Amino acid sequence: MAPIIRPATKADLSALSNICLLTANAGTSSEHLHSHPALPGLIYALPYLSLESTWGFVLENDGEVVGYTLGAFDTRKFEESAEAGWWPSLRARYTPLLQDSDAALTPADKAYINTIITFPRASDAMMAFAPAHLHIDILPSHQRQGWGRKLIARAMENLKENDVKSVWLGMDPKNTEAAAFYSRLGFRKFEGAEEGIMGITVHEWEEHTV
Numbered sequence: 001m002a003p004i005i006r007p008a009t010k011a012d013l014s015a016l017s018n019i020c021l022l023t024a025n026a027g028t029s030s031e032h033l034h035s036h037p038a039l040p041g042l043i044y045a046l047p048y049l050s051l052e053s054t055w056g057f058v059l060e061n062d063g064e065v066v067g068y069t070l071g072a073f074d075t076r077k078f079e080e081s082a083e084a085g086w087w088p089s090l091r092a093r094y095t096p097l098l099q100d101s102d103a104a105l106t107p108a109d110k111a112y113i114n115t116i117i118t119f120p121r122a123s124d125a126m127m128a129f130a131p132a133h134l135h136i137d138i139l140p141s142h143q144r145q146g147w148g149r150k151l152i153a154r155a156m157e158n159l160k161e162n163d164v165k166s167v168w169l170g171m172d173p174k175n176t177e178a179a180a181f182y183s184r185l186g187f188r189k190f191e192g193a194e195e196g197i198m199g200i201t202v203h204e205w206e207e208h209t210v
Contacts (some may be wrong), residue, residue: 001062003039003147005154008056008068010049015058015065017041023137026175033108036097042090043115044135045070055162057154059138059147066142068153071134075122082119090116105155125192129199130157130166132159139195152185156205 008016022042024030030040048054048070052178053178094113097103105113122133134155138148159167169187171178173196186208187198200208 003066003142005059005150007056007137008049008058008070010059012068013046013049014046016049016056016068016070017067019068019137019139020084022139025176026172033106034112035046035104035106036094036109037111037201039109039112039116039176042195043112043119045137046074047078047082047086048135050076050146051086055158057151057158060128060153060196061142062138067136067138067147067151069134069136069155070194071132071155071167073103073162075133076131077158079121081121087116087119102186123192123194125190126168126194126197126199128192128199129190130168132167134167134169136169148181149185155198155204160202164202166201168193168197170194171198172176188192 011172017038018041021031021034021037022029022043024040025033031037034040045068048056053072053074054070055073058065058066058068067155068207070170094116097105098110098113126133136148136151136155138151154204155167159165168190169182173179182198185200188198190199193199
């Protein structure tokens with residue numbers, strides 16, 4: 001049976017967390033970098049099934065979720081919702097570990113916990129380009145088969161349906177393959193964007209994919 005793209009649900013939480021972990025090291029697995037493997041997904045995947053202004057789609061193959069695209073229509077609303085209802089419990093859970101010598105935290109664990117403590121807000125330049133942002137990750141078994149393009153296409157269709165005219169995304173600057181992939185789809189750097197940030201308008205997407 002061919003893979004399908006469908007709306008993400010909370011039944012997908014475990015799969016999304018796992019995919020995030022397996023792609024968090026500049027597109028490769030970060031399993032070996034963590035003693036707390038849930039951390040990447042808690043920051044970059046799971047909030048998009050719980051917070052205000054969010055959306056998500058998954059790529060499913062024979063009942064297994066093998067990829068996703070997740071995002072927020074309004075990044076400021078997402079940030080406010082996360083600050084009120086997502087980060088507080090995670091800070092209470094993970095911050096004490098930084099002072100616990102028995103926690104056996106790895107450098108990657110510490111970096112992610114510090115991100116939870118002080119999650120960076122989107123810059124004014126990013127918000128000026130687009131209120132919306134997205135993430136996309138696919139397991140290696142389903143990469144280079146056109147599914148990334150199809151997931152982005154579904155995301156762009158969703159944005160258009162909700163009257164959102166542009167979107168940006170962020171990536172590890174070391175992930176040059178991802179940067180090349182986004183460039184092929186028409187994503188570009190924009191004025192004031194930090195390293196690793198690219199964006200596209202719905203109109204540019206439609207022009208590029210004609």
